[in-house]
Amino acid sequence: MNKSKPYHHGNLRQALVDATLELITERGPQGFTLAEAARQAGVSAAAPYRHFKGRDELIRETARQGYLLFGDLLEHAYNGGKPTPLSAFSKVGRAYLAFAKRYPGYYIAMFESGVSLSGCSDLALVSERAMGVMTLAAETLMAHIPAGQRPPAVMVSHHIWAMSHGVVELFARGTPGGRAAFSPEDLLESGTGIYLRGLGIVGE
Amino acid sequence: MNKSKPYHHGNLRQALVDATLELITERGPQGFTLAEAARQAGVSAAAPYRHFKGRDELIRETARQGYLLFGDLLEHAYNGGKPTPLSAFSKVGRAYLAFAKRYPGYYIAMFESGVSLSGCSDLALVSERAMGVMTLAAETLMAHIPAGQRPPAVMVSHHIWAMSHGVVELFARGTPGGRAAFSPEDLLESGTGIYLRGLGIVGE
DNA sequence: TGTACATCAGTGAACGCGCGTTCACTGATGTAC
DNA sequence: TGTACATCAGTGAACGCGCGTTCACTGATGTAC
Numbered sequence: 001m002n003k004s005k006p007y008h009h010g011n012l013r014q015a016l017v018d019a020t021l022e023l024i025t026e027r028g029p030q031g032f033t034l035a036e037a038a039r040q041a042g043v044s045a046a047a048p049y050r051h052f053k054g055r056d057e058l059i060r061e062t063a064r065q066g067y068l069l070f071g072d073l074l075e076h077a078y079n080g081g082k083p084t085p086l087s088a089f090s091k092v093g094r095a096y097l098a099f100a101k102r103y104p105g106y107y108i109a110m111f112e113s114g115v116s117l118s119g120c121s122d123l124a125l126v127s128e129r130a131m132g133v134m135t136l137a138a139e140t141l142m143a144h145i146p147a148g149q150r151p152p153a154v155m156v157s158h159h160i161w162a163m164s165h166g167v168v169e170l171f172a173r174g175t176p177g178g179r180a181a182f183s184p185e186d187l188l189e190s191g192t193g194i195y196l197r198g199l200g201i202v203g204e
Numbered sequence: 205m206n207k208s209k210p211y212h213h214g215n216l217r218q219a220l221v222d223a224t225l226e227l228i229t230e231r232g233p234q235g236f237t238l239a240e241a242a243r244q245a246g247v248s249a250a251a252p253y254r255h256f257k258g259r260d261e262l263i264r265e266t267a268r269q270g271y272l273l274f275g276d277l278l279e280h281a282y283n284g285g286k287p288t289p290l291s292a293f294s295k296v297g298r299a300y301l302a303f304a305k306r307y308p309g310y311y312i313a314m315f316e317s318g319v320s321l322s323g324c325s326d327l328a329l330v331s332e333r334a335m336g337v338m339t340l341a342a343e344t345l346m347a348h349i350p351a352g353q354r355p356p357a358v359m360v361s362h363h364i365w366a367m368s369h370g371v372v373e374l375f376a377r378g379t380p381g382g383r384a385a386f387s388p389e390d391l392l393e394s395g396t397g398i399y400l401r402g403l404g405i406v407g408e
Numbered sequence: 409t410g411t412a413c414a415t416c417a418g419t420g421a422a423c424g425c426g427c428g429t430t431c432a433c434t435g436a437t438g439t440a441c
Numbered sequence: 442t443g444t445a446c447a448t449c450a451g452t453g454a455a456c457g458c459g460c461g462t463t464c465a466c467t468g469a470t471g472t473a474c
Contacts (some may be wrong), residue, residue, distance in 0.1 A: 008417055008469060028318055030234030037458060043418075046462080048418055055461070111373075112316075114232055151394060154385055158375070159367065159395040165374055166366030170316075181358055191363040192357060195395075198402030239427060248452055250429080252441060255450090259428070351450055 015041040020062045021105030023086055027111035034058065048176040058113075063115050064123055066106030071130035073099050078137050085140040086201060093139045093164060093192050097184060100168040111165065146190060156199070163191050208236040219245040224266045225309030228384060233317035238262065260319075265268040267319050268327055270310030275334035277303050282341050296341045297368060298398050301388060304372040315369065338365055349404060360403070367395050 019040040023032045034055040035045045052058045059202075077095035081088045100107045109115070110127075117124040138160070139153040144177065172184040196202050213219065221396045223244040227236045238259040241251045256262045281299035285292045313319070314331075318348070321328040343357040376388040386394075400406050 012417080028234070030232070033460070034462090044420065045460090046420075047418060049462075051456090085228065151398070152385075153250065155391070155394060158384075158386065158391055159398065162370030162374055162395065163363065163367045164370065166368065166370035169373065170366055170369055171362070180362075181356075182362065187359065187362055187366065190359060191399075194355070194363065194402035195399045196402065198398035198400065216450080237427065238429090249427085249453060249454075250431090253429075 009041070009043060009047075010049060012043060013039060015043075016048055016051065016058060017062050017065060020058055021103075024059075024062070024113070025105040029108050032059065032113075049086075059109060060115050060123055062106070063109040063113065064126055066103065066110045067123070067125050067126035067130050069103065069106060069158070070099055070110070071133060074130055074133040078133050081137070081140045085137075085143065086196075089137045089141045089196075090189075090192070092134060093160060093188060094185070096134075096161075096164045097168065097172065100164075101172055101184070103199050107168070126195050131157070131161070139203060141196075142199070149200070156196060159195065160192060162193070165193070166186060211302055213245070213247060213251075214216065216245060216247060216251060219247075219272055220262055221266050221269060223306075224262055225317075227255070227310040228263075228266070228312050228317070233263075233312050236263070236317075241278070243328040249269050252305035264319050264327060267313040267317065268330055271327065273307065273310060273332050274314070275330060275337060276302055276318065278334060284339055285341070285344045289341075289347065290400075293341045293345045293400075294393075294396070296338060297364060298389070299394060300338075300365075300368045301372065301376065301392050304368075305388070307378055311372070335361070335365070339367045345405060346403070354403070363399065364396060367399070368392060371395070 015038050019037040020032060022040065023036055032055075037058065038045045038048050041047075048058065050060065073095050075090055077091040078088050079091070085132055115123065117127050134157040135153050138156040142150045142153060142156065167184050169187045171180050171182075171187055180187075193202070221227055224236060226244065227240055238252055241262065242249045242252050244250075244314065253260065256265065263307075271380050277299050279350040281295040282292050283295070321331050335385075339357050339361040342360040346354045346357060348361065371388050371392045375384050375391055384391075397406070
């Protein structure tokens, strides 16, 4: 960090994304303000317009980066389904929750900021990539179940996604429910465990 | 509706809550504005202050009414666990989703507006009442499972709550995922079905 | 290596806007006698 | 039933504020020769 405050920031685009992450984490998705992001980056309120069309595009870019990182983490957790499909699947689930807790700013930008990923935008692409990992994990997990006895992999991944998202929103954040009897991790672990047994994946 | 625009509104307090519901449904929790609610109720911007301390209190009151209605609907669906604990439990799950779809304004005010229900506020009370119905449904459902083989009822209700909430947020709203392969109802039904089998509730 | 110049990435002032909130006010309503 | 009066529930004007965005500008950087 050079204190001489150079005229050119050098990496303003990314600095704005970082500021967005912080602000969004502290104040919620709508509490975020272009002006404040600029301030936090040590730059005038007009500067962001050299890098983004406006407020919306900055949030979208933040969400995009979030989906990229998210996809990477899920993929790394999945690790090609090794050592076993079940352990890989479990790791993906844990990675989901870990991501939400470790990068709340990204998570909020992705799932709570109201960004639209309809159409064939870049956002839709990276989002589908990330979600594809969950579906893939479900697929390999169920490969040994005779067809006809198993639900579609997409459905299973949606179930797990829904439960994970619900746990994040309801129990991994500050407010609702207040002091919970169980940690988010325990809740998700036990929940998916019961669900998988229902699928016939883990015996008893 | 009297077009003569009487000086006294008559029921402004509730009219403001209704306006809040509409606005929150259309514009999201933060897009809601006291000024606009007043406008929609046909009243000056200062009028709401006769009934609420400010913007926040109006949202809280909206959420409070939502929790009340929510609790009533869940209780009605549960119906004392009749005719069978399982059918009652399923009905509660369906009632959850039905509430979210039919009263999105309430749902958003309750779960997405960021109202805090910590402490012993009135909000916390009505919220706990509503959530208690889900726990009760889980409890009677598991009554026949030998203790030691079943998880705590609160945990089970949290699992179901999380999955329901996730389905609502991810698949019952406009944007994310776009066109989903499955309806929210199917998703929740199949998801809880698999989960219950994992609990040992429904045999196969 | 120097120089001229195009381009890039900032500034700061200004705009119009809508918001939340307050204030002194006033019209309508309800009540005591 | 009438009347005086307190109280209630609105008005409308005003405030200070911060926002998103635009504009003409200027300092810094990079490049061609």
